[in-house]
Amino acid sequence: MSELQAAKVELAYEQPFFASLLMKRPIKEDRSIPTMGVDRRGQIFYNPEWIAKLSRPHLKFVLCHEVMHVVCMHLTRRGNRDSERWNIAGDYFINSFLSTSGLGTVPEGGLFKEGSETKTTEEIYDGLGQQDDQQSESGGIGQGDELGGDLLERGEPLTQTEAAEEELRVKLDIADAARNARERGRASGSLLRLIDEVLNTKLRWYEILDRYFSGFTEENQSWKRPNRRFSASDIYLPVNDHEPSMGTVVIGIDTSGSIGDKELSYFGGHLNAILEQCHPEKVYAVYCDDTVSHVDEFTQEAFPVELEPHGGGGTDMREIVAWIEEQNIEPDVCCILTDGYTPFPESSPCPLVWAITTDEGNPPCGDVVRIDMEA
Structure with missing residues (x-):
């Protein structure tokens, strides 16, 4: 069994919400990207050489990290915002959220700012100043952020109809995954609040x-x-x-x-x-x-x-x-x-x-x- 498969199996027991969403999305090898990433349609890509260097706990963390980009719909929420800064804002929110929700620690090189989980990605984006642009707490943008650039805006942008269909699919998948996690009794309070917020305000x-x-x-x-x-x-x-x-x-x-x-x-x-x-x-x-x-x-x-x-x-x-x-x-x-x-x-x-x-x-x-x- 590969390390990637083993990590998914462990998540199925430990974090059924994230595991359920992972099972519904293709996870493809791609050596052209430095680490991992997710595209507009929720497909997840990984560089096998990079994940081979990760410990099992950190591999599970980054898998959940990519799933969180899907849950938060970061690629459809960006609008006309700067893509690099938006990616950073999303990473701040996700890494802080996962850490405070008990899903482990951020891998070395990942962005982390305490308290980011209490803000929206838009609020974090608006709060990024010139100092953040030049040197984040974990290093320069695109340099210190090990998972920087993991929002893969490849190919033709989705049409308005396609974007709406993808958003609906994500919401319905979240509802299914939430039910599974609740039935198993393995969902933190912060995760349940996030799920309720996404579903109740968007679907x-x-x-x-x-x-x-x-x-x-x-x-x-x-x-x-x-x-x-x-x-x-x-x-x-x-x-x-x-x-x-x-x-x-x-x-x-x-x-x-x-x-x-x-x-x-x-x-x-x-x-x-x-x-x-x-x-x-x-x-x-x-x-x-x-x-x-x-x-x-x-x-x-x-x-x-x-x-x-x-x-x-x-x-x-x-x-x-x-x-x-x-x-x-x-x-x-x-x-x-x-x-x-x-x-x-x-x-x-x-x-x-x-x-x-x-x-x-x-x-x-x-x-x-x-x-x-x-x-």
Whole structure:
């Protein structure tokens, strides 16, 4: 096993967020670059002679460094800024962020300025003065920065449409990687905050939700239903479905009074568009204030789902999770619409997504999607 492959394997255990993104991107040998770099389409390149000199911890660090350029979308955010200085600003942010997030130390020659992780790349760029241009804390620009010049602006620039498509692809990949890291319990608080900031400010909430549902569809479409020709013999074989399908979905609705007809109509419209693509076998709409007040069941024949308010008392979304356990059902995913003013469960028997209409609430389990009613 090569050192590069070994580093990726270790990251899969230690840092599943970064490993997930690395697995989705080509990593190609390129002796024309001095160290490592990433291009506009998120492809990562490396000079084998340079990485051979790195220790395993430093190799893992620089792999995460390149992934962070993708996460931060540094190549699409540059605009008309000076490319060299922008690269330096990005390196300051990334190296400080990774270091303070417990991913190791910056390799010798890498740029580092304490506190850079608390600023945006734009703020760091604006703060670079003439002294920084001539001599950074780790050496001259392009000289002391071992990873300088790793934003590879090769070939023709992306068109506006291509750039938008690439940005969307990155956001959806980040959502997938974030879910994986949360499920594994291996994501620092600073990383989760960065992920939430990127997703909540750059990607429409229903695009994130669509990716979650589609992910479960892809995993379950072949094996969810038994082939009845063999069921009498206790032989379980997959059905060759011609379209994606998933099993059971639970939609939890906060009916404490703060979620009204407008919110239900808006959420339901986007939700039905997502369900239409995923073809779940059954959907439970579970209405809850401080207790489960009403449950509707929908099958594929009954779509679209119509959400209606029931209840109107206090708020305790833990009751929806308790209802799932009491009913002994095994949904592929539960999505709860709430304003966030509620106690949250400490754990969930199934994958859980919170669709929250405010900035309130920090659930200890599940993934959070913030709903912008204007988007």
